[in-house]
Amino acid sequence: MQRAYYVTTPIYYISGNPHIGHVYTTVVADVLARTARTVGPAFFLTGTDEHGQKVANAAAAAGMSPQEWCDALVPRWKLLFDAYHVTYDDFIRTTQPRHEHVVQRVFERLRERGDVYLGKYQGWYCVYDETFWLESKLVEGRCPTCGRDVQWLSEDDWFFRLSMYAPRLLEHFRAHPDWVRPKSVYNEMVALLEEGLEDFSISRTNFDWGVPLPGGGGVVYVWFDALLNYISAIGWSVDDERFHRYWPASVQLVGKEIARFHTIIWPAVLWALGEAAPELVFAHGWITVEGQKIGKSLGNAVDPFALAHQFGADSLRYFLLREAPLGSDFSYSEEKIAQRHNSDLGNDLGNLVHRTLSMLQRYRDGIVPPACATPLLDRFSDVPARVRSALLDLLFRDALEATWELVTALNRAIEEHKPWALYKEGRASELDALLYELCEGLRRLAMLLHPVMPERMAQLWRRLGLEERHLGGDWDVLVDERIAAGTRTTLGEPLFPRIELEPT
RNA sequence: GGCUCGGUAGCUCAGUGGUAGAGCAGGGGACUCAUAAGCCCUUGGCCGUAGGUUCAAGUCCUACCCGAGCCA
Numbered sequence: 001m002q003r004a005y006y007v008t009t010p011i012y013y014i015s016g017n018p019h020i021g022h023v024y025t026t027v028v029a030d031v032l033a034r035t036a037r038t039v040g041p042a043f044f045l046t047g048t049d050e051h052g053q054k055v056a057n058a059a060a061a062a063g064m065s066p067q068e069w070c071d072a073l074v075p076r077w078k079l080l081f082d083a084y085h086v087t088y089d090d091f092i093r094t095t096q097p098r099h100e101h102v103v104q105r106v107f108e109r110l111r112e113r114g115d116v117y118l119g120k121y122q123g124w125y126c127v128y129d130e131t132f133w134l135e136s137k138l139v140e141g142r143c144p145t146c147g148r149d150v151q152w153l154s155e156d157d158w159f160f161r162l163s164m165y166a167p168r169l170l171e172h173f174r175a176h177p178d179w180v181r182p183k184s185v186y187n188e189m190v191a192l193l194e195e196g197l198e199d200f201s202i203s204r205t206n207f208d209w210g211v212p213l214p215g216g217g218g219v220v221y222v223w224f225d226a227l228l229n230y231i232s233a234i235g236w237s238v239d240d241e242r243f244h245r246y247w248p249a250s251v252q253l254v255g256k257e258i259a260r261f262h263t264i265i266w267p268a269v270l271w272a273l274g275e276a277a278p279e280l281v282f283a284h285g286w287i288t289v290e291g292q293k294i295g296k297s298l299g300n301a302v303d304p305f306a307l308a309h310q311f312g313a314d315s316l317r318y319f320l321l322r323e324a325p326l327g328s329d330f331s332y333s334e335e336k337i338a339q340r341h342n343s344d345l346g347n348d349l350g351n352l353v354h355r356t357l358s359m360l361q362r363y364r365d366g367i368v369p370p371a372c373a374t375p376l377l378d379r380f381s382d383v384p385a386r387v388r389s390a391l392l393d394l395l396f397r398d399a400l401e402a403t404w405e406l407v408t409a410l411n412r413a414i415e416e417h418k419p420w421a422l423y424k425e426g427r428a429s430e431l432d433a434l435l436y437e438l439c440e441g442l443r444r445l446a447m448l449l450h451p452v453m454p455e456r457m458a459q460l461w462r463r464l465g466l467e468e469r470h471l472g473g474d475w476d477v478l479v480d481e482r483i484a485a486g487t488r489t490t491l492g493e494p495l496f497p498r499i500e501l502e503p504t
Numbered sequence: 505g506g507c508u509c510g511g512u513a514g515c516u517c518a519g520u521g522g523u524a525g526a527g528c529a530g531g532g533g534a535c536u537c538a539u540a541a542g543c544c545c546u547u548g549g550c551c552g553u554a555g556g557u558u559c560a561a562g563u564c565c566u567a568c569c570c571g572a573g574c575c576a
Contacts, residue, residue, distance in 0.1 A: 184509040188574045191507060195575070256573075285572090323516065336516085343528060347541050355538035362537075397517080401527080408542095415543040420536065494539050 004043050005036035006246040009253050011049040011092065011229050014073050015058045018080050020332070021287045023304045025253050027317050028284065028326065028394075030086045032251055034451035035391040038475050043246050045233050046081070047092035048074055052222035053127055056209040066209045070095055080304055084313045085454045092233040094211075094225055102232035103211045103225050106273065107158075107202075109237075115161050115272040121201045122154035157218070158203040165268035166197045172267065172277060181394070182326075185259045185283040192264065200224075200265055227266050231275070249278040251394070259283040282394060284326050310334075311499065314453035315341045321396035321452055338499045348407050349445070350496035353460060355414065356438045357491045363423050368439050368465070368487040369432035376413055377441055380406050384475045387448050396452075403448050410441045439464065440483050446471065447478050456495055463490045 009029045012022055026046055033044035050070040059069030074093060081088065092099060110116045126148055142149060170193045173179070173186070180186040202224040203213055210219030230249060235242040254262045259281070267277035307316055319340045324330035360366055383406055390399035413434070422431040443464055450457040450471055461471045465487040470478065 182509080184573075187508050191575070260574090330516095339515090339528070342539095342541095346539060351539055351541045353538095355542075357538095359537045401518095404527085411542055414537075415535080418535085418537085423537090496539080498539055498541085 002041060004041040004246050006043045006249040007032045007251045008230050008249055009046040010255060010258060011047040011094065011226055012077060014048045014050050014070055015054045018077055018304060020302055020304050020307065023084055024287050024320050025284060026081055026086050027084055027320060029253050031321065031391060031451045033087065035388060038472060044089045045092060046088045047229060048077060049226045050093055050095045051210040051225055053207045053209065056207060067095060083305060083308045084317065090233050092229050094229060099229060099232040100211045102236055103220055103228050104214045105237045106228055107220060108214050110272055113272065116158045118156055119159045121157040124150040125153040126150050153206055155205045157201045159199040160202050162200040162265060162268055163197045165271060166193055169193050169264060169268060179280055180263045181282045185256060189263050223261060227261060227269065248276040252278045252281045254281060254283050256283040256285060285330060287330055287332055311337050311341060314456040315345060318345060318453055322400045326394055334501060338501050341496060342498050345496035346498045350494050352407060352411050353442060354494050356442060357463060357489055359419050360435055360489055361491050363431060364435060366489045368483055368485055368489065369436045370485040371482060372433045372436050374437045374440055376409060376437055380409060384448060384479055388475060391451060406441065406445060410438060443483050447475060460495060463492050465489050
């Protein structure tokens with residue numbers, strides 16, 4: 001049985017509309033999945049987190065049942081991911097029976113094993129954040145994170161014996177210093193573990209929009225329910241062979257605010273079930289606007305559909321991967337996007353494509369000349385391996401910089417050999433050789449950049465007269481194939497037309 | 505209050521105790537296939553501050569300042 005590459009995003013809480021931060025996480029996962037698929041089988045999971053009081057409240061405010069509310073919002077998320085060319089293999093919703101079934105099975109398993117017990121849960125509760133607070137944490141009697149009023153709750157809930165797993169967690173962290181990235185998050189989690197852990201409440205009785213506990217007595221706490229999506233989607237306890245083809249996950253992407261759930265609670269739960277911890281949890285930073293976190297309460301959320309329309313989804317994908325450091329916050333602006341688009345995509349890459357295909361059209365009727373040696377490309381023969389390994393290691397900036405070495409080299413080759421002069425002087429074989437190498441170079445660029453800019457690179461692939469089904473295949477095979485003499489190319493409009501921003 | 509990560513060119517960031525770097529932006533030049541693009545050359549640095557260790561510190565140590573976060 002071949003192990004597959006398994007990448008997950010967080011499931012997105014469906015109390016509101018998606019913003020650019022959700023696009024970011026999901027696009028990163030998509031690039032990983034697309035890259036992994038060039039090597040072997042891969043599975044990319046995303047989805048929505050639909051339980052909890054906040055969803056119930058939002059639905060009530062809209063005059064809908066919680067399920068109606070979720071059903072109405074899910075298509076918006078799917079449309080957004082489609083708009084950004086995201087190729088998830090599965091989209092899980094925590095209200096689906098397949099998920100609820102697994103959640104209940106997990107609870108039963110933990111109860112059988114004695115990993116949960118019934119205890120008293122009480123404290124000041126913030127409905128908005130769905131969090132209990134100690135008296136000492138309140139700020140002027142209000143929620144310390146959102147400033148809203150809190151209410152006193154006291155209920156009998158099930159607790160997971162998280163404290164019992166602290167030594168094993170610490171041991172796991174020490175034995176796998178790279179399993180949580182970036183390092184800052186790893187260090188913080190180790191510090192938490194060294195302070196010791198409290199047991200974790202996994203059920204609620206104060207509201208009912210959640211997975212019912214088997215045997216009654218409330219619902220599963222939304223956070224516990226949500227974590228289990230990563231294994232319910234791939235058939236835990238339902239199809240063991242399928243489950244173990246994917247688990248443990250290769251990469252689980254999370255926002256830094258939920259690193260704790262994914263690197264402390266999550267592995268402990270998995271161990272309680274007899275399963276392994278994920279291989280890597282990567283906590284990414286936030287996309288901010290002028291340094292401010294994006295949020296509907298701040299009124300600074302930019303419509304991600306509008307951004308895709310304005311700049312092109314692939315340009316946005318490129319921008320986020322090239323410019324944003326994955327492990328820390330990133331302040332974006334339309335000026336930055338336009339600048340990256342114009343300099344890298346328009347001037348360097350797009351113009352290279354256009355001038356090459358234009359000369360091929362002018363001098364050779366758009367037909368790829370006879371195959372010949374490609375000494376320049378041979379000098380860059382290590383680029384595909386470097387790009388692939390950087391992408392799979394989540395070093396997107398490195399991957400793109402390595403790719404641009406090839407872009408620059410091809411632009412230089414044109415200046416150096418001056419095909420317009422070769423043409424005028426009738427040096428046909430030299431002109432053929434140069435044009436052939438340029439075409440083959442473009443083909444490799446389309447291959448290398450396809451995970452990042454799938455739509456634009458598919459377009460380039462078509463203009464090169466290549467069969468689209470080959471794009472996305474094994475890079476080693478693709479490199480060996482080379483473009484065939486006689487292939488008919490098309491010039492077309494610029495791939496990345498320059499963007500001039502309106503002065504504000 | 506304790507802790508973590510960061511502070512390097514106008515911007516985004518690399519940097520292994522051994523002559524401070526890249527890309528973009530800025531300035532200049534030659535060219536014409538091309539999206540006024542590309543190519544060549546180039547300006548630009550108290551490496552947050554102050555001490556210390558060392559033959560030698562952006563790099564190691566201490567304190568402090570600023571930013572982001574975690575914990576109490």
